[in-house]
Amino acid sequence: MREVAFGQYYPAKSFVHKCDPRIKILFLIVYIVAVFLSKNFYALGACAGVFLLVALFSGVPFKSLLRSVKAILFLLIFMTVLNLFFHTGETVLWRWKFIKITKEGLYHTAFLSARLFLLVLGSSLLTLTTTPVSLADGIESLLTPLKWIRFPVHELALIMSIALRFIPILTDETGRIMNAQKARGADFETGGFFKRVKAVIPILIPLLISAFRRSEELGDAMDARCYAGSKMRTKYKKLTLTWRDVIAFFVVGGLLAGVILLRMHTAWLV
Numbered sequence: 001m002r003e004v005a006f007g008q009y010y011p012a013k014s015f016v017h018k019c020d021p022r023i024k025i026l027f028l029i030v031y032i033v034a035v036f037l038s039k040n041f042y043a044l045g046a047c048a049g050v051f052l053l054v055a056l057f058s059g060v061p062f063k064s065l066l067r068s069v070k071a072i073l074f075l076l077i078f079m080t081v082l083n084l085f086f087h088t089g090e091t092v093l094w095r096w097k098f099i100k101i102t103k104e105g106l107y108h109t110a111f112l113s114a115r116l117f118l119l120v121l122g123s124s125l126l127t128l129t130t131t132p133v134s135l136a137d138g139i140e141s142l143l144t145p146l147k148w149i150r151f152p153v154h155e156l157a158l159i160m161s162i163a164l165r166f167i168p169i170l171t172d173e174t175g176r177i178m179n180a181q182k183a184r185g186a187d188f189e190t191g192g193f194f195k196r197v198k199a200v201i202p203i204l205i206p207l208l209i210s211a212f213r214r215s216e217e218l219g220d221a222m223d224a225r226c227y228a229g230s231k232m233r234t235k236y237k238k239l240t241l242t243w244r245d246v247i248a249f250f251v252v253g254g255l256l257a258g259v260i261l262l263r264m265h266t267a268w269l270v
Helices: 021-037 041-058 062-086 103-129 132-142 144-149 153-183 193-224 243-264
Strands: 092-096 099-102
Touching (some): 144 153, 153 193
8 A cells, every 4th residue: 555656745846846736736627628538549649748748847756656556456457358348349359259359349448548547647646746735725725716605615625635644644554554463463465355355354443443543633633723714814825826837827728729629630530
């Protein structure tokens, strides 16, 4: 679990790290929309190119980005197998009883896998280049119009910030519990599927107890400091847009426009 990159922050002083968190959140939203709008590998290649450009300017090692894929590796393999063997098509490449592999199935499988791969990498890059506090401030600023309908914007941003902060903490806690169980003779690496699931139970119970204890301690600490939500609260650091954010805005705008154009001209690109 320590290899999972989602929710962890990579400290650096890069171009992407210095961008406004609101722009980075909007960038990710538009990037996700562009990936879903892509109907061919040309548009998906444009999304991948923009992601590689942003990743290079972020200073985050590609090894750290690729670690985020481990969290969805099982889902990726499961989806690949289903689409590869059960997707219908006309050009049959291999057949065995009711299972067959078609050319269209290969194309569809590769396309969906690449799309999911890019989505996970893009989401991980946001958390790797943005601190939980900045991320919460950006979300709260973007959702400010909802305050007119008495929506608890500040509380929602705080919950998301705490949840992201607790991911690496609970990951380390899980590692300590597993090491303690192994010292007592527990085996998590051998046996069948049901045996491994049964072996996880001694980990989940102390992990849940630890999570509830930490949340209770955090609540007591907030009460001791007279925390009262968004009432009469000011910001120590105010978010301001810079020239970096203008460049990021034009880059993501060009990406969305390019994907839409490629989507409209799919006929002669396929």
